[in-house]
Amino acid sequence: MPEGTESAGERKTATVWDNVLRISMREAGVAIALVIIVVFFSATAPYFATPENFLKIFVQIAINTVLAAGMTFVILTGGIDLSVGSVLALCTVVGATIMVREDLSPWTSIPLALLACMATGAACGAINGWVCEKWKLPSFIVTLGMLNVASGLARVVSDNSTITGLPQPFVDFGNQIYFGVLPSIFLIAIVVVLIGWFILRFTVFGRFIFAIGTNEEAVRLSGHNPRIFKIAVFTISGLTAGVAAMVFLLRLNVGSPIAGIGYELNAIAAVIIGGTSLSGGKGSIIGTLVGACILQVLATGLQLLGAEDNVKPIVIGTVIVLAVVLDTYRNRLLRNLEAR
Amino acid sequence: MTTDFKETAPGADPVAIAERDQDHDAGPILKLQGVGKRFPGVVALRNVTFEIERGEGHVLLGENGAGKSTLINLLGGLFPPDEGSIWFNGAPYHPASPFEAFSKGIRVVHQELNLLSNLTVAENLLFEQLPSRRGLVNFREMNRRATELLAEVGLDISPSTVVSRLGVAQMQLVEIAKALAHESKLLVLDEPTATLTSKEVDRLFEILHRLRERKVTILYISHRLQEIYEVGDRVTVLRDGQHVTTRPLQGLVIPDIVRLMVGRTVEDQGVFREDIQPSDEALAVDNLRLTETSPPISFSVRKGEIVGIAGLVGSGRTEAVRAIFGADPKVAGTIRVGGHAVTIASPKDAVAAGICLMTEDRKQQGLLLDMSCAENITITDLKRLSRWGLLDRAAENAASERLVASLRVKTPTIFHKVGTFSGGNQQKVVIAKWLYRGSNALICDEPTRGIDVGAKAEIYELMGRLAADGKGILVVSSDLPELMSICHRILVFSNGRIAGEVPRAEFDQNRILSLAYEEYGRARGN
Numbered sequence A: 001m002p003e004g005t006e007s008a009g010e011r012k013t014a015t016v017w018d019n020v021l022r023i024s025m026r027e028a029g030v031a032i033a034l035v036i037i038v039v040f041f042s043a044t045a046p047y048f049a050t051p052e053n054f055l056k057i058f059v060q061i062a063i064n065t066v067l068a069a070g071m072t073f074v075i076l077t078g079g080i081d082l083s084v085g086s087v088l089a090l091c092t093v094v095g096a097t098i099m100v101r102e103d104l105s106p107w108t109s110i111p112l113a114l115l116a117c118m119a120t121g122a123a124c125g126a127i128n129g130w131v132c133e134k135w136k137l138p139s140f141i142v143t144l145g146m147l148n149v150a151s152g153l154a155r156v157v158s159d160n161s162t163i164t165g166l167p168q169p170f171v172d173f174g175n176q177i178y179f180g181v182l183p184s185i186f187l188i189a190i191v192v193v194l195i196g197w198f199i200l201r202f203t204v205f206g207r208f209i210f211a212i213g214t215n216e217e218a219v220r221l222s223g224h225n226p227r228i229f230k231i232a233v234f235t236i237s238g239l240t241a242g243v244a245a246m247v248f249l250l251r252l253n254v255g256s257p258i259a260g261i262g263y264e265l266n267a268i269a270a271v272i273i274g275g276t277s278l279s280g281g282k283g284s285i286i287g288t289l290v291g292a293c294i295l296q297v298l299a300t301g302l303q304l305l306g307a308e309d310n311v312k313p314i315v316i317g318t319v320i321v322l323a324v325v326l327d328t329y330r331n332r333l334l335r336n337l338e339a340r
Numbered sequence B: 001m002t003t004d005f006k007e008t009a010p011g012a013d014p015v016a017i018a019e020r021d022q023d024h025d026a027g028p029i030l031k032l033q034g035v036g037k038r039f040p041g042v043v044a045l046r047n048v049t050f051e052i053e054r055g056e057g058h059v060l061l062g063e064n065g066a067g068k069s070t071l072i073n074l075l076g077g078l079f080p081p082d083e084g085s086i087w088f089n090g091a092p093y094h095p096a097s098p099f100e101a102f103s104k105g106i107r108v109v110h111q112e113l114n115l116l117s118n119l120t121v122a123e124n125l126l127f128e129q130l131p132s133r134r135g136l137v138n139f140r141e142m143n144r145r146a147t148e149l150l151a152e153v154g155l156d157i158s159p160s161t162v163v164s165r166l167g168v169a170q171m172q173l174v175e176i177a178k179a180l181a182h183e184s185k186l187l188v189l190d191e192p193t194a195t196l197t198s199k200e201v202d203r204l205f206e207i208l209h210r211l212r213e214r215k216v217t218i219l220y221i222s223h224r225l226q227e228i229y230e231v232g233d234r235v236t237v238l239r240d241g242q243h244v245t246t247r248p249l250q251g252l253v254i255p256d257i258v259r260l261m262v263g264r265t266v267e268d269q270g271v272f273r274e275d276i277q278p279s280d281e282a283l284a285v286d287n288l289r290l291t292e293t294s295p296p297i298s299f300s301v302r303k304g305e306i307v308g309i310a311g312l313v314g315s316g317r318t319e320a321v322r323a324i325f326g327a328d329p330k331v332a333g334t335i336r337v338g339g340h341a342v343t344i345a346s347p348k349d350a351v352a353a354g355i356c357l358m359t360e361d362r363k364q365q366g367l368l369l370d371m372s373c374a375e376n377i378t379i380t381d382l383k384r385l386s387r388w389g390l391l392d393r394a395a396e397n398a399a400s401e402r403l404v405a406s407l408r409v410k411t412p413t414i415f416h417k418v419g420t421f422s423g424g425n426q427q428k429v430v431i432a433k434w435l436y437r438g439s440n441a442l443i444c445d446e447p448t449r450g451i452d453v454g455a456k457a458e459i460y461e462l463m464g465r466l467a468a469d470g471k472g473i474l475v476v477s478s479d480l481p482e483l484m485s486i487c488h489r490i491l492v493f494s495n496g497r498i499a500g501e502v503p504r505a506e507f508d509q510n511r512i513l514s515l516a517y518e519e520y521g522r523a524r525g526n
Helices: A008-025 A027-044 A051-076 A084-099 A106-134 A139-158 A168-175 A184-202 A204-221 A226-252 A263-273 A285-304 A311-339 B004-008 B014-023 B068-075 B098-104 B121-125 B139-152 B168-181 B198-213 B225-231 B254-261 B317-325 B347-353 B362-366 B373-378 B393-406 B423-437 B453-468 B480-486 B509-525
Strands: B030-039 B042-052 B057-061 B083-088 B106-109 B186-190 B217-221 B234-239 B242-248 B281-289 B297-302 B306-311 B332-337 B340-342 B355-358 B441-445 B472-476 B489-494 B497-503
Touching: A027 A285, A051 A084, A051 A184, A051 A204, A051 A226, A051 A263, A051 A285, A084 A106, A084 A139, A084 A226, A084 A263, A106 A139, A106 A168, A106 A226, A168 A184, A168 A226, A184 A204, A184 A226, A184 A285, A204 A226, A204 B362, A204 B373, A263 A285, A263 A311, A285 A311, B030 B068, B042 B068, B042 B083, B042 B234, B057 B068, B057 B225, B057 B254, B068 B106, B068 B186, B068 B217, B098 B106, B106 B168, B121 B139, B121 B168, B139 B168, B168 B186, B168 B198, B198 B217, B198 B225, B217 B225, B225 B254, B225 B509, B234 B254, B242 B254, B254 B509, B281 B317, B281 B472, B297 B472, B297 B497, B306 B317, B306 B453, B306 B480, B306 B509, B317 B347, B317 B355, B317 B441, B317 B472, B347 B355, B355 B423, B362 B423, B373 B393, B373 B423, B393 B423, B423 B453, B453 B472, B453 B480, B480 B509, B489 B509, B497 B509
Parallel strands: B042 B242, B057 B217, B057 B234, B106 B186, B186 B217, B306 B472, B306 B489, B355 B441, B441 B472
Antiparallel strands: B030 B042, B030 B083, B234 B242, B281 B297, B281 B332, B332 B340, B489 B497
16 A cells, blocks of 8 residues: 555545556456457457357367466476477377277276376476486476477387277267366366466465575575475476376377477467466466467467468467567566555 | 787777877876765765876775775776766766776776686687677687787686686686786776785786886775785775775885774664673584685584674675575584584575574575565465465464564565565565574574664664574674674684684774784785
């Protein structure tokens, strides 16, 4: 609350306006952008505002949302994970290989595949984090290495071929739609986001993630070991890549060593558009969910407007940069508001 | 003295030089008139007036924080003065950048080296004006001139050596050679001998001698009081941002100089708690060595005792306390807390043992500037606030509120970001976070740096309260009167070792300052 010499009336209006600004400048800012984009396409693009279209969008954002949720943890500590796309590919072939085995009943193989996917992903992530911390390397380099290693492993495991013939109950669950517009895989993504939100917001671990992203040295000198937490965030990112691999299998019913190419970049884009700072310490996982929505809504909306396929990436690329540009203004505004 | 080096130096167009020299051959080279400079919370320089004669060797002395660095930075064009005027070579001097200072003929060799470590020695030496032909670097010419410059300072290395492969002393000589690369009128050397061996120091004096024959004026700053006689004709002493004297060095002996430097009178604001009787040992350090060759450090602090660490900046005070806390590695030494030996390999171990360190740099190392006051306070012990890993925010807020009230941190709410706080309030948050942790041995490195007078008094009072509670407190400070007003005794660091220990009954600025300079004299004397 500003304490100044202005008259009470002026101060009150200023405060209300400040609070509106402050709230809209934080997480809500991205949500407002999403609403504007949805309203715009609903008004201009034919078929955009139909349940079928929303269903399609929900199906399409599921994988990216799960990956981006894990990525948010890494970026909040100031790191980056470029390996999630090919770790996802590795996990799809691992999961598919288990599920197509004739000797296991679907009720054994499906949970087993889920566990194997999560374990594989978490192991890749843990290796990323451990190598980064052990030799004090930038995560950009280490995860770039893992991107290639996991991709190669995926080819080895799958013998360079796609794996099809997943069990019928699994395929059926992937096609399930609740309440007419909510596909099962979207619900999985929402559950992942909610778990992530809970961890970041309500746990000691979450507090450390923000603190490390804000000032790692201060955390170390406060008597903690930041390395453990940094290894943990990469493990989480790998774990979500494993979950995303299951979502991928549910949606496309095929395990493939060439799945997930470029997915890491979409995930990073969603995190950044969602307002998480690449230098760490600031951001939210709800923002990431909204960021993923913005990316997909733009893609679908442009398509329905009849934009050429070549135009779409141009618009989306511009939006990513624009989001970060706006973020710098937003931070300046917020700082001014808080200094008052 | 004419060398071909002089003829090839850029900017050494003979006509221009003749013109410049002719114009202002009389009068001082540098004149400061009522110069003042303020930083948030501190007045660094106040009404400083003195002159440096053309061609003289001028020594600038003063305690830590006397304003020497600020003065050098003004000359070097890093920032302008708030008040007063500077005249250089007969004309008003307001450099807008270090480059402008350099082109006007003032060359500053800073204490912390400014070499580009991934480039070669030759590239560094001639960086401002690389010899080139149509935009391409003329490597042969560059290396030829670099070789000459290196010979000038007696450095036997290839000009194509990459700087990062040099030792510190060699880098220092490269910096000096760099200053020779361009004809300068005033050469400012800040602690140039700190890393040099006595042979290299002799070499440096030889160079300075030759430069002065060439009518280059030298402004020289050093901790080693013995050596200033070899460089200087006159000395200027600063104290607490103010000019004390400018006078010939001849006839002035070292004790006189120390007396001139000795700072303000100690204003005992009644912050020393006579009532506290130190009891058992709180923290003890035995034979701590930072490196294989560094001298061992031993001392102890009792419960209820405030022990000061005085010494010049760079005398190893901060390094020692960081090593005790496990923030930096050490090679040997035992640390006891409350009488029990503890193994400290990281800050985590130190905190678990009950030691805390309030770092010198609170913004970069002490605080999470973008996080709230409450989050900063509780970061030292979140376990206490959690169950099954879940944070109990109500408990967190209650604990923070209590400390904010007890330390009188001025903030509208505990949810405000500490980055927006004043220096004094930020320091209180740092103290609060360690009180929250319940540490018994408190190490405070420069606890009142950049804090206004009112907040300082509160911090002193707070330290007294903590000592009364039975905590052992170690205070590192460059502010000698501050230490003399709050401490039971003062350890004086000099050149990496403890040169002496002074009990409260014998506190005397002269004595403490002489101890602080002691080891630097010996290092030179061999």
